[in-house]
Amino acid sequence: MGNALSRKLKEKSKKKPRTIVPPKAVEPDTFNFYDIDHPYTSIDTTDSGRKRYDPDDRRLRFVDRDDEMDFECWGYDSPRAEMSCGHAVTPQSLTDWCFKQLDDGQCNFVCGNCNNQWSIQEVYKMALLTPEEAENFERKIFENAARNLLEVKRCPGCSCLVSRKDPNNLNVQCLVCAKRRGQNYAFCWQCMNEWKGPGPRSDRCDNKGCQSPLDILAQCPNIVFKDVKGVDNCPSIRACPNCGMLLGHSKRYCRSLVCTRCKTKFCFVCLSATQQCLSSAYEECPNGVAPRQTIIPMLKQKK
Structure with a gap:
């Protein structure tokens, strides 16, 4: 009898603690492109609504150091966890820093101290992104990739995405508009109006205000x-x-x-x-x- 009770207690102690999944969890297939193990079960919040790490989360390596990604000295109230590069972060400071890189047009994330690149999986895990933040991340990553790799803008005539082959020529032809109108259509890459004047040019078109x-x-x-x-x-x-x-x-x-x-x-x-x-x-x-x-x-x- 004593041995059976002992075995039951051991089995119970091996069970993982129950976690609380926040509302509006993102559907699993949303992240299939990145093959991400979604970490929302680690989310906790302070009284100010800021994200913080769960100190009982065994997936994280906690360290007793300053938040090395808090460049604006907000002093976020959260245990510090170590990134793969060795620098300490809180989920909110990491989120702020990665959004700053996305706002600067980047598609990849690097450490603000050592410039080592982080994988997208690591950023999603360590930043504890909310569903809204994750959606915003994905949208900005794809928008930046389109701009950076393809030189893409929306044609003012039809709103279709148009890529510019010659980065030094402002006179850009839109094939969609040409087909719809039955004649060539070009717009200015700089002022985003229908092209006026001779082309190609690298300085400006003849539109007023360009x-x-x-x-x-x-x-x-x-x-x-x-x-x-x-x-x-x-x-x-x-x-x-x-x-x-x-x-x-x-x-x-x-x-x-x-x-x-x-x-x-x-x-x-x-x-x-x-x-x-x-x-x-x-x-x-x-x-x-x-x-x-x-x-x-x-x-x-x-x-």
Whole structure:
């Protein structure tokens, strides 16, 4: 009798603790593309509604360190867990950092400290994404991939997605509009209006208000960084030093920027490659503020 009772107690102790699945759980097939083991059973929230790790979640490696992805010093109330790269995060700081990368046009996620790339599966697991956040992540990833790899925009004539083959030609032909109208139809990649004037051109079309990139660079206001100190008189729009694509800065986080077209990482302040700026990307640039650009770099095509 005693042996039977002992066996039952051992079997009971081996059972996994009951977890609570939050409402509106995402259907399993939503994540089949990424083959993700959905972690919503680990979600807990603070009084402020912020996500926090369940300290009893044995899938995570908890560490007693600062939140190394909390670049804005929010001080999120959650145990710290270690990413594959070795840096400590909370689910909310990781979510914030990954959304920042998506807003910058990225499709992949890298650590903000060591630049090691994280897998999409790891990010989904460690960020404890809500169903709404997961849907937003997927939408932004595919939108960024379309822009970055295909140079895609919506035609103003038919709203169909159109890719641009020549990144230095603003005169873009829409085959859908041409078929519907029975004649050629072109629009300006810059001002997004029906093309006027001769083409091809790389500066502007003849539509009123279509500014050339050089005019935009010359007339844009200066930027006031929220997180970088000691930077004055820096233009708010820069041309990528490698491919010439015009880029703006969100004013938040560091002064480094990654071009959404060619993936060049450069300092928005001095326009040098990021690795050539020896100080922290949140401090004043040691090279100073580069003057407004008067030449648009041409995309370096791979041979």
